Amino acid sequence: MEAAAAEDCCVKVAVHVRPLIGDEKLQGCKDCVTVTPGKPQVQIGAHSFTFDHVYGSTASPPSSMFEECIVPLVDGLFQGYNATVLAYGQTGSGKTYTMGTGFKDGCQTGIIPQVMNALFTKIESLKHQIDFQLHVSFIEILKEEVRDLLDPTSLNKSDATSPNAGKVHVPGKPPIQIRESANGAITLAGSTEISVSTLKEMAACLEQGSLSRATGSTNMNNQSSRSHAIFTITLEQMLS
Ligand code: ADP
Ligand code: MG
Numbered sequence: 001m002e003a004a005a006a007e008d009c010c011v012k013v014a015v016h017v018r019p020l021i022g023d024e025k026l027q028g029c030k031d032c033v034t035v036t037p038g039k040p041q042v043q044i045g046a047h048s049f050t051f052d053h054v055y056g057s058t059a060s061p062p063s064s065m066f067e068e069c070i071v072p073l074v075d076g077l078f079q080g081y082n083a084t085v086l087a088y089g090q091t092g093s094g095k096t097y098t099m100g101t102g103f104k105d106g107c108q109t110g111i112i113p114q115v116m117n118a119l120f121t122k123i124e125s126l127k128h129q130i131d132f133q134l135h136v137s138f139i140e141i142l143k144e145e146v147r148d149l150l151d152p153t154s155l156n157k158s159d160a161t162s163p164n165a166g167k168v169h170v171p172g173k174p175p176i177q178i179r180e181s182a183n184g185a186i187t188l189a190g191s192t193e194i195s196v197s198t199l200k201e202m203a204a205c206l207e208q209g210s211l212s213r214a215t216g217s218t219n220m221n222n223q224s225s226r227s228h229a230i231f232t233i234t235l236e237q238m239l240s
Helices: 022-026 064-077 095-099 111-126 199-211
Strands: 014-016 041-044 047-050 053-055 131-142 145-148 177-180 186-189 194-196 227-238
Touching: 014 064, 053 064, 064 111, 095 111, 095 227, 111 131, 111 199, 111 227, 131 199, 194 199, 199 227
Parallel strands: 014 053
Antiparallel strands: 041 047, 131 145, 131 194, 131 227, 177 186
């Protein structure tokens, strides 16, 4: 199908424009991005940038992001494909909000909670034919250091308000090593993988890890807020 060639590109880029938030409104800030009507395009000053999708502001409603961008990836998992959803942007631009790893807003609308719902709905519908085994891991990269957000031995020991929280190491537990194997696969040696069998268990992992991130809140001038969180779900089909 030639017409589908562009559609089938394996990397898609969507922009999520967030509204101005409290402080910005108080300071009288103005939106710096405008959406070109009817196109997946934004304008900043004299420059136009075109993407696969634009959500928020006067573009498509953010609620359609999941159906359009993520559902095909979740379906792909059941056909043996891997998928990665990456949020990229300046501190404060809404990555945590969009991914759904910031529990301070009590939000369940982010991408990861929705992926979890979709996964378990699908597993439920297949349960008479196929058994699945699920694992999750959740890590944070802060400068050169990789922290295990699901490490049971460091639970409750990280003080989220301390600027050095990311540097706390529990004695006896070596830091996670990023390794490349002979076939080029990148692995994280020593990160906790938790086996989960219910939505509730998986949601608990997301919540627990989100809370132990060194920097839950966003402060654009805070160097230590520049950390990257990676939540990984592994779906394995069990042979019966
Ligand atoms: P980042 O993770 O990129 O540093 P955050 O996700 O922490 O940014 O977002 C910064 C602030 O903006 C947070 O207070 C968050 O609740 C708010 N925010 C982000 N995106 C939206 C959105 N689409 N709608 C409303 N508030 C948002
Ligand atoms: Mg963030």
